[in-house]
Amino acid sequence: MAKTAISSIKMNYQQLNNTEQRIADTILANPNAAHDFTIQQLAVVSGVSSASVSRFVKHIGWESYREFSLALAANDNDENFFGEIEDNDSTDDIIKKVFSGADNALNTTLEMLDPSDFDVAIDLICNAxxxxxxxxxxxxxxxxxxxxxxxxxxxxxxxxxxxxxQLMQAVHMGQTDCAIVISHSGRNHDTLAIAEKLKANGVPIIVITSFASSPLAKLADVCFVSLAEEVNFRSESMSSLIAQITIIDSLFTLVGFHLGQDSQDVLDNVRTAIETTRVPNK
Structure with a gap:
């Protein structure tokens, strides 16, 4: 599964301790400069020990600081980061930054997705x-x-x-069913209550969230992580929403493909029914 240094930080940020978050904040504040730091330099700038930096990179999924640093350097050539919207930006500037944000969310999420997770999810959905x-x-x-x-x-x-x-629906579901649970933070109290009820009933759970170490992700049988950067006029959850919808669209397309003619028959019937509600072309 492909990953980038920045996406691995963001995906795990909420699960980092205070010391690790200081390191993460230093890197996220200026990733183009941070990739030139030695482990000792990053430790000094962050106000932590070298051992803390070493633990930090392993916590977010890298074997060594060198491996992480090389991945961070690769971001230097990417144009994926959101541009901050400034007071003197034109309408055209703002539109381009918004679209760039959506593009970033999709590309960053795609890097983190594992096709084998989709295979498992499709099997759960199609057999439910x-x-x-x-x-x-x-x-x-x-x-x-x-x-x-x-x-x-x-x-x-x-x-x-x-x-x-939703909670009542969850109560009625069982082991032969399947649930798809979506939460950007993975920490919403109500969503967790639903997921915990589903888990107690033995329902297989497919989770879509932005944080792989969140409480909701830990309840999942399969977890898809959507990633996005945050800018001053919108939260990362807004762009992450685009990535989450695309994950859903991917699941739908794969289910349709897997079920073949049965799906095509249903789709044709739905299209025919919808067409009757439209004014004919003249």
Missing amino acids: KLVGLFGIGGSSLVAFNGYHKFLRTPINVIQHPDYDI
Whole structure:
């Protein structure tokens, strides 16, 4: 699975201790300068020990500081970082930065995805008697998008934006079903309550989140991580939403492909039904 130095920091940031977060903040503040630091220099600038830096890089998934430093240097050639929106930016500048942010979220997320995780998820979805999609707030938009897509397949699928109803749906699900649970932070109290009920019932859980070490991710049978940078006018969760929807779209497409003609028959029937609601072309 491909990864970048910056994405590995962001993905694990919430699980770092205070010392490790100081190192992470130093790097994220100026990654182009940080890649030239020796381990001793990074320790001095961050106000920590060299041993702390060594533990930090291993905590975020790298074998050694040298391996991490080389990966950080590779970011120097990337144009993926969000531009900060400034007071003197033109309309064109702002639009380009917003689109660049969406592009960054998709590319960074793609680097971290493992195709084998999709194989496992598709097997769970296609063999489930019922697939439930769960998400609160902004994540409910991703869940609804998934519901809207999977209605075009033979999959029996449920989704509802209300938390209480989601919790009741979770109570009715069991081992022969499958749940897709979405949360940017992976720490939303209501989402965790739903996931814990699903887990208690033995329901296989597919999680989509931005933090691989979050409490929600730890409940997952399969976890997909969406990544994005944060800028001054929007949170990373807004761009991460685009990546999460694309993960859902990938699952839908793979399910449709896996189920073959059965999916095509349902899709054709749905298209025919929808077409009757439209005004004919003149």
